[in-house]
Amino acid sequence: MIVNQFLVLAALLFSLGIYGVLVRRNAVLVLLSVELMLTAVNINLVAFGSMLQESVLTGQIFALFVITVAAAEVGIGLAIVVLIFRNRSSSNIDELDLMKW
Amino acid sequence: MSFGDWITQSENIVFLVIALPMVAGAVMVVTSRNVVHAALTLILTLAGSAALFLMLGAEFVAWTLVLVYIGAVIVLFLFGIMITRAPIGRDAVRLDHRRRWPAALVAASVFAVIVTATSLAFPDTEIAEGVVRTDSIGEVLFNRFVIPFEVVSLVLLAALVGGIVLARKDPE
Numbered sequence: 001m002i003v004n005q006f007l008v009l010a011a012l013l014f015s016l017g018i019y020g021v022l023v024r025r026n027a028v029l030v031l032l033s034v035e036l037m038l039t040a041v042n043i044n045l046v047a048f049g050s051m052l053q054e055s056v057l058t059g060q061i062f063a064l065f066v067i068t069v070a071a072a073e074v075g076i077g078l079a080i081v082v083l084i085f086r087n088r089s090s091s092n093i094d095e096l097d098l099m100k101w
Numbered sequence: 102m103s104f105g106d107w108i109t110q111s112e113n114i115v116f117l118v119i120a121l122p123m124v125a126g127a128v129m130v131v132t133s134r135n136v137v138h139a140a141l142t143l144i145l146t147l148a149g150s151a152a153l154f155l156m157l158g159a160e161f162v163a164w165t166l167v168l169v170y171i172g173a174v175i176v177l178f179l180f181g182i183m184i185t186r187a188p189i190g191r192d193a194v195r196l197d198h199r200r201r202w203p204a205a206l207v208a209a210s211v212f213a214v215i216v217t218a219t220s221l222a223f224p225d226t227e228i229a230e231g232v233v234r235t236d237s238i239g240e241v242l243f244n245r246f247v248i249p250f251e252v253v254s255l256v257l258l259a260a261l262v263g264g265i266v267l268a269r270k271d272p273e
Contacts (some may be wrong), residue, residue, distance in 0.1 A: 002227045004219055036143070050157045051228050064242075075177065
């Protein structure tokens with residue numbers, strides 16, 4: 001195994017996530033695409049961690065932190081989406097232009 | 102290393118067997134017309150990345166990913182979909198923007214830049230074999246990284262409280 005195969009796969013997942021964030025209009029689907037990008041970052045972290053073989057295991061520890069923060073982000077994000085849906089009966093991010101100047 | 106040398110190693114065949122469904126699942130997540138299918142195909146990608154973590158010897162991270170993501174986050178997403186989109190799959194046109202090529206252009210350029218950079222920086226760097234045991238992760242987590250660990254637990258607590266406060270109905 002070379003490290004670049006994992007990096008290329010992670011780059012592919014990350015760019016698919018960028019495409020999803022830019023092209024989707026439903027807020028839940030945008031959050032799903034963000035999860036895709038975070039998964040790509042996790043793959044990068046673990047691959048570099050096992051390439052460097054350090055004693056403090058920084059790659060895996062940071063992957064764990066990313067997983068934790070992603071879980072918190074999904075909880076808060078979905079709560080906000082549900083709240084917006086309750087107030088405006090739509091989760092379409094094009095229509096949420098209240099803060100647009 | 103040429104592609105012929107690369108593909109003859111058995112572990113790289115395993116890698117391809119895991120990676121190709123992952124990419125297919127990711128493509129389905131960003132293109133699917135059905136919201137529930139998008140959430141379910143994300144499971145494929147996440148399970149594949151857990152399998153890759155097992156290949157890399159990161160067992161604890163792999164099972165944490167299975168528990169937290171596939172067990173909890175996907176269920177949360179399905180709840181969110183059910184709550185916010187009652188007519189699932191009926192108005193399929195509304196899910197995407199009409200013009201997709203600028204987004205595809207941005208994504209393709211990001212991919213090209215990252216792949217060029219990593220291929221130039223790590224052309225043949227091998228990954229050493231070896232499994233990281235869970236007890237060594239715990240030892241590092243509670244010695245070297247104990248303050249970030251506590252901060253992350255505080256973040257989770259804040260997210261818990263925030264989720265409850267946001268989602269409950271106001272008592273009039």
